[in-house]
Amino acid sequence: MEYKFAEIEPKWQRYWEENKTFKTVDDYSKPKYYILDMFPYPSGAGLHVGHPEGYTATDILSRYKRMKGFNVLHPMGYDAFGLPAEQYAIQTGTHPAITTQKNCDNFRRQIKAIGLSYDWDREINTTDPKYFKWTQWIFKKLYDTYFDEEQQKGRPISELVIPEAVKVQGEEAVKTYISEKRLAYYDNAQVWWCDSCKTVCANEEVLTDGSHEKCGHQVVRKNLKQWLLRIPHYGERLLSGLEGVDWPEGVKDMQRNWIGKSTGAEVDFRIDGLDKNLRVYTTRPDTLFGATYMVIAPEHALVNEITTDEQRSSVEAYIKAAALKSDLDRTDLAKEKTGVFTGRYAVNPVNKELIPIWVADYVLMGYGTGAIMAVPAHDTRDFEFAKEFNIPVICILDPKNAENRDEVLAGDACWTEDGEYIRSASAETGLDINGLNKTAGIDKTVAWLEENGLGKATVNFKLRDWLFSRQRYWGEPFPVIHWEDGEVTLVEDENLPLQLPELEEYKPSESGESPLANAGDWLTVTDKNGRKGRRETNTMPQWAGSCWYYLRYIDPNNEDSIFDGKKEQYWMPVDLYVGGAEHAVLHLLYSRFWHKVLFDLGVVSTDEPFQKLFNQGMILAFAYETSTGAKVASDLVEEKDGKYFHTETGEELRQIVAKMSKSLKNVVNPDDVIERYGADSLRLYEMFMGPLDERKPWAENGVKGVFNFLARAYRFFANTENIVEGEEDKEVAKLLHQTIKKVAFDIENLKFNTGIAALMMFNNLAIKKGKVTKATARTFAKILSPYAPHMGEELWSMYGDTETLAYEPWPEVDESLLQEATYEYPVSFNGKTRFKIELPVDMPKEEIEKTVLADERCAKWMEGKTVRKFIFVPKKIINIAIG
């Protein structure tokens, strides 16, 4: 009964494929369950063992849900646009479509070898024109949608009401008004440019150190005409939508953080000597009495006007220096605050005092109004700045019981917490908040500002417009034509998809334009009136295709519409979405944004796309390095007494745990694992390593462990001599039902590691007993099958069944078998367990107490002590407090 996985596994994979075992039909009579994996980018390197972690988890759940009677949608596809294929094309001239095709084929082969139960008839590929036709279609929808603030809802642009004041200004003004409302717009934007990738990238793709997350090169600022999406309009909705979904709190927090909602007020300060106001945004209008200076960003539109002639040269020098600094220098490394006085003063609206206006780069033009009122006593940044330039610090909030109260009151320390206002009243303006606390102070000040027309309550978001175009070839072309007269039109629906042209050269043009700028015939269009136009040469970012792919799986071959509405209503939302935490913000926020727009337009039926989200932890691997730090491939390492040596040089090596990467020579390929141990062992180990959401290192020995389990189980359960007729042994029957219960519970709670442990325990008992009934063996095959489907099917067929067990009902738990007449109670004294005693579960407390205290083993621990309290918790513990 040798466990010949290399024969068993391909056999069943062929069976599933030929019988389309996992084809999903739209059977609306069954309850549905939509289980989604984050689809991969098909890189040339193929899968590593990190990919199948999430895939295996969702596969186990899918198989389990099918057995529980659910109609399961479990699809797979490829996020196949992207730079690597294009870079390869530049180097070799191979069309990216060919490279992509090859990589997808390899991914599919690898995935199929793991025995995952996807419905392959629903496979999608973002680079397929039949797919990106609808990506382009959604873009058009975004272009033709505006956000109605009042209804908090996206609406067709045709429903936009043009104010009379705009109408009277003429047609151009109306056009501008409309274009300023569209969710997608084309405009000059200051963007990040990566000179290595020859493309712009979104703010989010730039790391904190100023490097491009894709390639690691430093990015620079550029001004370019680009497509942008007004995602901040959905800030409030994206925030509130998080309340109703079952996502890890950490991911929700990260999204909230990214959206960065803050409430405060805009306040107008009169500029002394100019007939102008300086508007600031502050979250602390209550601290207006403590404002001792103002700051405007170097890029602020009023800098020139505000600066006095005496100060002009130093201000200009400062602005120039600030412009030269990279954002990196301006933010991260700039510990010391810099700035320069403009020579001008502003009038504090609450007390009419004059305060100086400075220019400093710690104020960013992109947030709020690009100008602030500075309250050094109650804001740490302002405090640092004030100390640097000897600006007065006026404490207006008494911290009362704080340790450093005296320092704070004297202006020698900064206080950002609550307290009681002092020095916060002005007879001249009539505002008085002395004695109030923070919330009351804010409310009263805002009300006062609004009454006097000096400001108003305002909400601000950190979230910025989403830069949505790239200067690349291998992406979705925008269905957009720029006409010679300046008009911009979209390609009609019937002419979608707008396909990519064939090119000789994939290099970006010298001007920094996309390679599409070289696509002669494709590029220029002429309308029926002879007007000439040029197609948009930018393409969409990789996010575009992944923003909505989960919707296309529902109806992947529909040529007439994006999907059938009935099908969408049945399948949505996604019940469980599993993928890496690296997509916590970008992909998931973008997807939610598009989904909400589609929801507002009535295209989809749910407000949120993903009901439950789960992040699998990263799989790490051991790596080995010499004393000089040179990396050594794992197969050149041998272990002796807990130390590691180079097999060839004998040099002692250091073991480290790290992300799998080529440079560390520690990438583990699933193909190799399958060859040595089989797909079922790979699946089992992926799950047995530890909790799904934690990071954990891959260890070959662990694979051996689960392989041993499968081989042991096979040797026992495939041996007909061990499978008997008749009544099952009590102990076996009981553990079997405990195991059914435990395995089901663990699958539903995504605790796969402990479910496997339960299966192992049952296997150990069966082997110890030497025989089980056929009914038991069949049940074991069923509950093992979500984890190890090949072996499950193999055993199932051995027991005489000719159909797949994929749709066999999950075994019922016989609770009566789990009832126990007695329980072995641990008896502890003052919390320390001393001995065990078996007692009937229905014995009343009084009798238990009598029996236990009468036990001779008690005497030793109670010698010379008295029982203070006798604690009895049924089916848990007995604890005797003595003293």
Add this chain to the structure above:
RNA sequence: GCCCGGGUGGCGGAAUUGGUAGACGCGCUGGAUUCAAAAUCCAGUUCUGGCAACGGAGUGCGGGUUCGAUUCCCGCCCCGGGUACCA
């Protein structure tokens, strides 16, 4: 700095949420089988004292609540992820 996670045997990790700490697996030790090895099977394996019976200590550190704390509370330390002058 701030916001999330997480610290349990030699290792990966259990403990169904306040009730027998260390399930299951790896590794290791001893034994069986074998001419021998691999494979397989059996037994042991938190540390510590003891031949043993049997004790003592123990879930990052220090306090606290409780009959009882890996679990709850307070104060720290370390590791990982996110974010960073957002007014």
